[in-house]
Amino acid sequence: MSELSTNAKKVIEEHLGRYPSKQAVTLPALHVVQQETGCVSRKAISEIADILELSPAQINDTLSFYGFFRTEEDPLGKKRVWICRSLPCMLRGGEELLAELCERWGIQPGQTTADGEVTLELAECLGACDGAPCMLVDDELTLRVTADDVEKQVRGNK
Amino acid sequence: MSNDNFQPVLLARQNKPNSHTLASYQADGGYQALAKALKMVNTEVIDVVKASGLRGRGGAGFPTGLKWTFLPKDVKGPIYLCINGDESEPGTFNNRVLIEQDPHQVLEGIVISSFATRTTTAYFYLRYEYGRCYRVLKDAIDEMYDNNLLGKNILGSGYDLDIHLHRGACAYICGEETGLIESLEGKRAWPRIKPPFPAIEGAFRKPTVVNNVETMACIPHIINHGPEWFMSMGIPKDPNNPRDAGSYGPKLYCISGHVNKPGLVELPMGISARDLIEKHAGGVWKGRKAKAVVPGGISMGFMSESELDTPLDFAGPGRVGCLGLGTAAVIVIDDHTSMVDVLYNACRFFAHESCGQCTPCREGTAWSTKILERIRDGRGKLSDIDLLLEISSSIGTIPGTTICGLADGAAWPMKTAINKFRGEFEEYIKSGRKSESRSLAGAH
Numbered sequence: 387m388s389e390l391s392t393n394a395k396k397v398i399e400e401h402l403g404r405y406p407s408k409q410a411v412t413l414p415a416l417h418v419v420q421q422e423t424g425c426v427s428r429k430a431i432s433e434i435a436d437i438l439e440l441s442p443a444q445i446n447d448t449l450s451f452y453g454f455f456r457t458e459e460d461p462l463g464k465k466r467v468w469i470c471r472s473l474p475c476m477l478r479g480g481e482e483l484l485a486e487l488c489e490r491w492g493i494q495p496g497q498t499t500a501d502g503e504v505t506l507e508l509a510e511c512l513g514a515c516d517g518a519p520c521m522l523v524d525d526e527l528t529l530r531v532t533a534d535d536v537e538k539q540v541r542g543n544k
Numbered sequence: 545m546s547n548d549n550f551q552p553v554l555l556a557r558q559n560k561p562n563s564h565t566l567a568s569y570q571a572d573g574g575y576q577a578l579a580k581a582l583k584m585v586n587t588e589v590i591d592v593v594k595a596s597g598l599r600g601r602g603g604a605g606f607p608t609g610l611k612w613t614f615l616p617k618d619v620k621g622p623i624y625l626c627i628n629g630d631e632s633e634p635g636t637f638n639n640r641v642l643i644e645q646d647p648h649q650v651l652e653g654i655v656i657s658s659f660a661t662r663t664t665t666a667y668f669y670l671r672y673e674y675g676r677c678y679r680v681l682k683d684a685i686d687e688m689y690d691n692n693l694l695g696k697n698i699l700g701s702g703y704d705l706d707i708h709l710h711r712g713a714c715a716y717i718c719g720e721e722t723g724l725i726e727s728l729e730g731k732r733a734w735p736r737i738k739p740p741f742p743a744i745e746g747a748f749r750k751p752t753v754v755n756n757v758e759t760m761a762c763i764p765h766i767i768n769h770g771p772e773w774f775m776s777m778g779i780p781k782d783p784n785n786p787r788d789a790g791s792y793g794p795k796l797y798c799i800s801g802h803v804n805k806p807g808l809v810e811l812p813m814g815i816s817a818r819d820l821i822e823k824h825a826g827g828v829w830k831g832r833k834a835k836a837v838v839p840g841g842i843s844m845g846f847m848s849e850s851e852l853d854t855p856l857d858f859a860g861p862g863r864v865g866c867l868g869l870g871t872a873a874v875i876v877i878d879d880h881t882s883m884v885d886v887l888y889n890a891c892r893f894f895a896h897e898s899c900g901q902c903t904p905c906r907e908g909t910a911w912s913t914k915i916l917e918r919i920r921d922g923r924g925k926l927s928d929i930d931l932l933l934e935i936s937s938s939i940g941t942i943p944g945t946t947i948c949g950l951a952d953g954a955a956w957p958m959k960t961a962i963n964k965f966r967g968e969f970e971e972y973i974k975s976g977r978k979s980e981s982r983s984l985a986g987a988h
């Protein structure tokens with residue numbers, strides 16, 4: 387059975403026409419797979435490599451450069467929450483916010499809560515320093531957050 | 545032009561209802577500049593941009609029109625335009641606001657710039673974190689295709705252009721123009737050794753221009769109102785310095801940190817940091833004083849309180865020992881904050897974001913972070929201060945030991961923090977105290 391979904395294959399196909407090289411579709415392909423499955427498995431890597439006429443090692447080389455992508459040993463939770471710790475956020479409590487969430491959830495940055503709901507990440511400047519401290523949930527920014535706001539938004543009443 | 549009666553140009557349409565739609569943009573005169581440009585010869589468009597004195601807003605301040613002239617004249621194959629929307633320099637968020645609020649202003653600039661450079665395929669490299677921007681841009685681009693503003697024979701001119709959105713994957717180094725190109729090509733974002741410069745050999749080994757989002761947003765206004773209008777704003781070039789290209793036009797200043805009103809402000813180039821903080825950001829918070837101010841993203845280093853009257857134009861920050869204007873992202877640090885904590889934060893950022901291919905950068909950023917960790921842990925030695933200075937003077941393109949400017953960006957916060965606040969570092973180390981900040985040591 388194929389690891390890539392019909393949709394993922396379709397997205398990859400669509401992108402092929404946009405670039406003069408197939409390799410350029412590596413990031414779009416990794417994005418669609420990770421979005422659908424929470425990681426990029428070894429099997430997915432080799433199927434992407436087949437479509438892009440590359441070796442799996444080339445896909446893996448790119449994948450591993452960007453800390454953004456996860457392998458099947460280390461999949462993402464349902465939601466991914468990034469807390470910014472760069473200077474403008476740090477000046478307004480970003481580091482304390484991150485430390486507080488680690489404490490409340492009993493995990494370190496990069497880890498996922500035991501129920502598999504939330505992966506907590508540290509971020510370098512999210513480009514929302516006007517709303518420091520800020521967070522990114524998946525790819526939506528929320529400005530000026532407290533630990534309670536974060537909990538409410540990503541964990542509901544859990 | 546006095547700052548008091550300055551009318552915003554790039555932010556003029558901010559917060560209007562539906563400012564992001566094509567209908568709203570066109571109701572305000574949008575795409576008239578494109579229609580005008582398409583009636584010109586492409587080299588005439590370049591001449592207008594050149595004459596305006598526009599310098600790139602992405603950090604390096606390179607004259608935009610001049611960059612375009614570096615493309616080979618007689619090239620047969622494709623030329624690419626890459627829009628740099630990787631915006632990740634701490635303190636910087638102007639591209640985000642420009643795109644979310646007024647995407648068509650940016651896109652009109654891209655079509656005009658593509659026409660000027662004879663590009664028929666443009667790639668818009670957008671940092672992944674800007675999901676809202678991505679969706680706004682996607683819709684705006686669809687509207688353009690539906691209205692003959694993209695695709696074949698744009699507005700009946702015979703000119704064809706496609707714009708493709710390309711999302712990054714959370715790495716600061718993708719903002720460096722050749723790192724961006726490598727990343728676009730599907731590889732690790734390792735900056736390339738230059739020369740060749742992208743204008744000769746860039747994306748997919750073809751001649752390429754890389755320009756910043758704010759640079760693009762300036763273009764329609766220059767075409768509409770002419771170079772003289774653009775040059776009526778800002779700081780003229782120094783007649784005694786043949787290498788000074790002046791600082792013309794409106795500029796977006798991002799203000800963050802310890803001010804009452806953080807935000808984005810548009811002003812003619814050259815306002816002082818003091819006026820920016822006092823008149824446009826509600827002053828330093830909690831009734832405190834500024835201790836240090838970053839003039840343009842942390843890569844630029846720090847100005848001390850006594851340097852706050854420095855004009856924030858392309859030349860100003862350099863005169864007080866900073867690396868330059870950078871992205872004009874002003875970060876205000878109040879007098880209750882430890883410069884040891886601030887410098888640690890900056891060094892840790894560069895250690896986290898170094899791509900690792902040049903030894904001086906990879907090791908220098910990692911070791912400076914470790915040294916500062918030790919100082920913050922009460923175990924610093926006075927000799928650590930000179931060690932940090934030594935690292936800062938040996939990494940970067942300015943000493944010539946690295947491939948790209950990330951390492952210079954790591955060096956300048958070290959140099960300026962230590963040169964300007966040395967007493968504070970000495971006192972901190974002598975007291976043996978530990979940092980009160982709760983940051984997670986070792987969390988990379």
Ligand SMILES: Cc1cc2nc3c(=O)[nH]c(=O)nc-3n(C[C@H](O)[C@H](O)[C@H](O)COP(=O)(O)O)c2cc1C
Nearest residue numbers: 600601602628630631632719720721755756759949
């Ligand atoms: C480490 C590093 C990061 C950079 N990040 C960005 C960025 O996020 N956005 C940007 O426009 N330019 C960035 N630049 C500058 C680009 O290399 C390039 O000069 C710029 O995109 C050119 O566009 P402009 O001439 O319109 O300013 C960065 C440079 C370095 C050395």
Ligand code: SF4
Nearest residue numbers: 899901902905946948
């Ligand atoms: S200077 Fe640093 S970031 Fe730039 S290419 Fe070298 S190692 Fe990579």
Ligand code: FES
Nearest residue numbers: 470475512514515
């Ligand atoms: S420092 Fe947190 S968003 Fe910029």
